Amino acid sequence: MKAQIQQLVSQALERLAADGALPAGRIPQPVIERTRDAAHGDFACNVAMVLAKVARCRPRDLAEKVVAALPDSRRVARVEIAGPGFINFFLAPEAYRELVPEILHQGHDFGRSRIGAGKRVQVEFVSANPTGPLHVGHGRGAAYGAAVADLLEAVGFEVHREYYVNDAGRQMDILATSVWLRYLGLCGETFSFPSNGYRGDYVLDIAATLHQEHGDDYRHSAAEVFADLPPDETPQQPDGDKEAHIDALIERARHLLGDIRYRYVFELGLNNILDDIREDLEEFGVCYEKWYSERSLVESGAVNKVVQRLRDSGHLYEKDGALWFRSTDYGDEKDRVVERDNGQTTYFASDIAYHADKLERGFERVIDVWGADHHGYVPRVKAALEALGDDPARLDVLLVQFANLYRQGRKVQMSTRSGSFVTLRELRQEVGRDAARFFYVMRKCEQHLDFDLDLAKSQSSDNPVYYVQYAHARVCSVLKQGAGKGFDLETSAGATNLEHLTEDHEQALLRTLSRYAEVVEAAALKEEPHQLTHYLRELANDFHTYYNAHQFLVDDRALRDARIKLILAVRQVLRNGLNLLGVSAPESM
RNA sequence: GCCCCUGUAGCUCAGCUGGAUAGAGCGUCCGCCUCCUAAGCGGAAGGUCACACGUUCGAAUCGUGUCAGGGGCGCCA
Numbered sequence: 190m191k192a193q194i195q196q197l198v199s200q201a202l203e204r205l206a207a208d209g210a211l212p213a214g215r216i217p218q219p220v221i222e223r224t225r226d227a228a229h230g231d232f233a234c235n236v237a238m239v240l241a242k243v244a245r246c247r248p249r250d251l252a253e254k255v256v257a258a259l260p261d262s263r264r265v266a267r268v269e270i271a272g273p274g275f276i277n278f279f280l281a282p283e284a285y286r287e288l289v290p291e292i293l294h295q296g297h298d299f300g301r302s303r304i305g306a307g308k309r310v311q312v313e314f315v316s317a318n319p320t321g322p323l324h325v326g327h328g329r330g331a332a333y334g335a336a337v338a339d340l341l342e343a344v345g346f347e348v349h350r351e352y353y354v355n356d357a358g359r360q361m362d363i364l365a366t367s368v369w370l371r372y373l374g375l376c377g378e379t380f381s382f383p384s385n386g387y388r389g390d391y392v393l394d395i396a397a398t399l400h401q402e403h404g405d406d407y408r409h410s411a412a413e414v415f416a417d418l419p420p421d422e423t424p425q426q427p428d429g430d431k432e433a434h435i436d437a438l439i440e441r442a443r444h445l446l447g448d449i450r451y452r453y454v455f456e457l458g459l460n461n462i463l464d465d466i467r468e469d470l471e472e473f474g475v476c477y478e479k480w481y482s483e484r485s486l487v488e489s490g491a492v493n494k495v496v497q498r499l500r501d502s503g504h505l506y507e508k509d510g511a512l513w514f515r516s517t518d519y520g521d522e523k524d525r526v527v528e529r530d531n532g533q534t535t536y537f538a539s540d541i542a543y544h545a546d547k548l549e550r551g552f553e554r555v556i557d558v559w560g561a562d563h564h565g566y567v568p569r570v571k572a573a574l575e576a577l578g579d580d581p582a583r584l585d586v587l588l589v590q591f592a593n594l595y596r597q598g599r600k601v602q603m604s605t606r607s608g609s610f611v612t613l614r615e616l617r618q619e620v621g622r623d624a625a626r627f628f629y630v631m632r633k634c635e636q637h638l639d640f641d642l643d644l645a646k647s648q649s650s651d652n653p654v655y656y657v658q659y660a661h662a663r664v665c666s667v668l669k670q671g672a673g674k675g676f677d678l679e680t681s682a683g684a685t686n687l688e689h690l691t692e693d694h695e696q697a698l699l700r701t702l703s704r705y706a707e708v709v710e711a712a713a714l715k716e717e718p719h720q721l722t723h724y725l726r727e728l729a730n731d732f733h734t735y736y737n738a739h740q741f742l743v744d745d746r747a748l749r750d751a752r753i754k755l756i757l758a759v760r761q762v763l764r765n766g767l768n769l770l771g772v773s774a775p776e777s778m
Numbered sequence: 779g780c781c782c783c784u785g786u787a788g789c790u791c792a793g794c795u796g797g798a799u800a801g802a803g804c805g806u807c808c809g810c811c812u813c814c815u816a817a818g819c820g821g822a823a824g825g826u827c828a829c830a831c832g833u834u835c836g837a838a839u840c841g842u843g844u845c846a847g848g849g850g851c852g853c854c855a
Contacts, residue, residue: 670814737819
């Protein structure tokens with residue numbers, strides 16, 4: 190509808206240009222916006238003020254000319270000039286009414302568009318290290334990334350969702366070693382667990398599986414395992430080096446177990462945790478087209494190849510036995526290591542290879558959803574892409590701020606160290622999937638999120654999720670009631686009877702419904718799902734107000750038909766919107 | 779020290795590529811079920827848009843600076 194107004198104004202401007210009232214040449218695309226105040230009509234255009242200068246004409250005078258040049262449209266009831274030179278459009282009631290059959294006809298597809306048609310975009314999100322279960326911080330990235338992906342898909346992009354699995358590298362070795370040590374504990378060995386090891390219960394569970402299935406097969410004596418190791422760093426031994434200690438333990442594990450057995454423990458840990466993450470996300474309604482393994486990148490030689498490319502193009506140099514990438518050439522604040530002095534490529538090297546691969550796969554746009562703590566990482570990845578001759582502008586990194594949980598007005602303390610962190614699974618169990626998905630995307634991603642657990646659980650209008658879902662359930666309930674009363678609820682086809690929708694509440698509802706497609710488009714293109722949550726609340730509010738003010742199941746058949754069609758349209762839009770956010774639309778509550 | 783984010787009603791936040799009188803929810807106060815779910819609705823009070831300059835027809839929005847809060851800065855991932 191907005192686009193139609195825009196076209197009318199464009200035509201008027203062309204006419205004026207042809208008549209010489211406007212300088213020929215570049216005529217800007219006029220900006221049409223929704224009015225804030227109904228007294229200003231439905232849409233407003235500020236083009237007269239914008240062009241007043243080049244037209245050498247006062248804004249209001251120019252507005253007169255534009256209005257005079259506007260082609261007729263049956264959708265526009267009247268046009269007014271107001272304020273400093275706004276051109277206000279008042280739509281004909283029928284322009285809104287036509288929306289109802291359109292919504293009912295298009296159903297699930299209503300609000301979708303083809304703006305992104307033909308463009309492929311990749312969205313990588315969550316990508317948490319498989320060294321433990323997802324926590325509430327990952328949850329926000331999951332809900333946000335999934336919503337952005339679904340929104341982009343809704344406006345026509347071909348979306349590819351991906352989870353990058355950091356299954357190579359030192360952290361995974363630490364996990365494997367932690368599992369093995371816990372296993373030794375279960376075998377009856379006694380020793381002090383390394384301070385840098387993973388001490389979560391899930392490690393113990395995996396160790397128990399190993400013990401159950403293989404008994405003492407993987408057992409070595411603690412004395413043998415800990416012989417001649419550099420001392421750990423503990424409160425009792427502040428002089429120790431926890432990094433050196435754990436690295437030595439990893440080496441010892443490899444040595445004592447041998448490649449095959451070590452690999453077995455490693456895989457057991459990885460697979461257990463990855464399966465858990467997959468299941469967790471699936472239950473959260475988050476699915477991927479691909480789980481991309483870092484190890485596959487290392488093993489296929491892609492990492493070495495990309496390092497070689499950088500070396501050949503003169504972007505690398507050696508210092509202190511390590512290989513450095515001169516990222517400062519591209520605006521990074523310092524150079525970065527791609528290969529450590531022990532010959533191992535760094536996580537960063539894998540990441541370069543991964544991002545180069547993304548661009549090679551031909552995505553027009555590549556979106557990374559990262560935790561805000563990674564923001565320092567952005568310049569170096571972009572630098573690497575530029576050094577490789579790719580266009581870094583194709584990569585868009587969206588940084589998601591952390592989420593803080595609140596219970597009874599108090600911040601819930603979370604820390605990995607104390608082991609008291611809240612997992613995503615625990616959160617879902619406490620507040621439910623719908624509330625979690627909705628709450629996570631209520632704020633824009635760069636905003637710190639205060640997640641009120643009590644509110645998310647409350648079954649009242651204070652809780653925006655229940656409020657919106659309740660509107661949906663209420664429509665369903667009305668229909669059930671109608672059937673119970675023996676009303677004929679088969680609605681008429683097309684725009685029949687819709688002229689009976691004359692109440693202010695009905696007009697307001699139609700107006701809100703007409704905004705839906707615009708909201709979806711804006712939320713998608715700006716990567717701001719929170720716009721949709723706000724919209725859904727407004728729509729639900731309009732509906733609840735209408736519900737309280739008017740009876741739908743009236744005796745007048747034509748009026749009843751019109752009202753039922755309207756609330757069916759409301760239900761459809763609520764459903765479509767909730768669906769894009771991964772929130773269910775219950776039939777009853 | 780450097781970098782990123784944020785400062786709008788008592789609280790939590792919207793405010794679209796600058797636009798008309800600054801918006802919601804919660805909380806507070808006052809009302810509304812003989813009626814399709816009161817898990818709902820209506821009304822009232824509540825603001826120096828952190829502060830100062832600048833850009834222009836016009837600034838909460840853009841620019842610069844100041845102040846305040848949060849986060850990040852490793853041959854870790």
